[in-house]
Amino acid sequence: MLRVRAALPTDYPDFARLFPELTAEHAPPSEARWLAEMVATTLIADEEGAAVGYLYGQPLAQVGYIRHLVAAPGARGRGVGRALVLAAGESFRGRGLSRWCLNVRPDNVAALRLYASVGMKPIFESVFLHFADWARIDALPEGPPGVIAGTCAPDEDSRAEADTGVLAGTLTDARARPGRTARVLRDGERFVGAGILDPDVPGITPFEVATPALAGALLRALRPFRRADLAHVEVRAEANPSLAAFLVAAGATERLRTLRYEGAL
Ligand SMILES: CC(C)(COP(=O)(O)OP(=O)(O)OC[C@H]1O[C@@H](n2cnc3c(N)ncnc32)[C@H](O)[C@@H]1OP(=O)(O)O)[C@@H](O)C(=O)NCCC(=O)NCCS
Incomplete structure (x- = not known):
């Protein structure tokens, strides 16, 4: 069963394992950075006790900014990404935010469809x-x-x-x-x-x-x-x-x- 929960400090190895799926050019953020800046606003998707995805968000003054979203390669197409995005939306709303945003590569078809399906639209490049x-x-x-x-x-x-x-x-x-x-x-x-x-x-x-x-x-x-x-x-x-x-x-x-x-x- 899929469950989305708040991240824990001990989730760092799973975060570091999943981060490369973003194909960033740099190494995963250090454990020190994870603990100091990221864990408090990260959600983990768990399936039978295994982390199958994560979402790192940055709640700003008016906008909730989704910074990272990853579903594990073996777990894609089964609702992990959507569950994380919907949970992030709940969390941002709970903080009184009324808008959300993120950056996505124009050829990332799966992500574009997911974001469009929750009402987001492209506003600039x-x-x-x-x-x-x-x-x-x-x-x-x-x-x-x-x-x-x-x-x-x-x-x-x-x-x-x-x-x-x-x-x-x-x-x-x-x-x-x-x-x-x-x-x-x-x-x-x-x-x-x-x-x-x-x-x-x-x-x-x-x-x-x-x-x-x-x-x-x-x-x-x-x-x-x-x-x-x-x-x-x-x-x-x-x-x-x-x-x-x-x-x-x-x-x-x-x-x-x-x-x-x-x-x-
Ligand atoms: C983008 C990503 C998070 C989607 O996660 P996922 O768990 O596979 O997505 P879901 O199963 O929740 O699907 C949600 C929606 O995404 C879209 N989608 C997912 N996979 C798709 C695919 N292969 N082709 C087209 N649309 C797809 C669909 O709209 C789907 O909704 P539907 O099932 O009702 O049709 C995942 O592909 C991923 O981790 N990619 C690598 C990292 C990445 O690109 N992150 C996003 C950075 S902006």
Whole structure:
């Protein structure tokens, strides 16, 4: 019998076994990260005591964000994915959220059908850009004078999110995650950029700038927080084809496109 339950700290080996099904380019998150950031908002699908799937969600201020969804290869097509998604929806609703979203590859037919069947729709495309070396960002322009890069105080998070188009709650959420660095760009009173570096991926998500010409300033502000042993970095341009084209012209390589699906809960 299939049962969906809250994850336990001891589920880490099953999580690490199932994570590669997402075909991410990086290794599974460490056990320390699982314990500190993920276990509390992960659901496990259990069949006769064996974990056959998991869903890791991130409840933000207004939106429940499904970050990972996996059904074990031997258990697909029997309702595991749907049971996890429906349970996540219940959990998000229980937290007072009214919308949910996720990213999916446009060729992932099974996932697209599942998400459409629970009322989600595509709202934009994201492009993953890969810089083989941080040194490549030196080719980017400095950015207009008057734009200042720096930190954002906790009581400024919601204004920075609204100004830059980052999902509400994202900057606040990052404060609770060990190792993340957030930087913003300011033009007078207005925030014109925001990015969060996860040095272990290594990647910057979200990466929002009011114009592509500001990308260099945001990347330079985050570079000091990179891991010295990892030369490359990935940036996700969300709903921003001109930013993606600008970064490709500066030497980044396009790695992947995903669709943002979103819907009412
Ligand atoms: C996507 C995934 C989670 C679906 O899990 P699943 O347990 O096989 O899905 P379910 O059996 O619950 O099916 C739910 C719905 O998905 C769709 N679906 C599932 N398998 C499908 C397939 N092979 N072809 C087309 N649609 C399919 C159907 O709409 C199905 O509903 P239905 O049975 O009422 O027709 C699973 O394929 C998986 O883990 N894939 C690898 C990781 C991944 O891609 N995750 C999603 C990242 S966005």
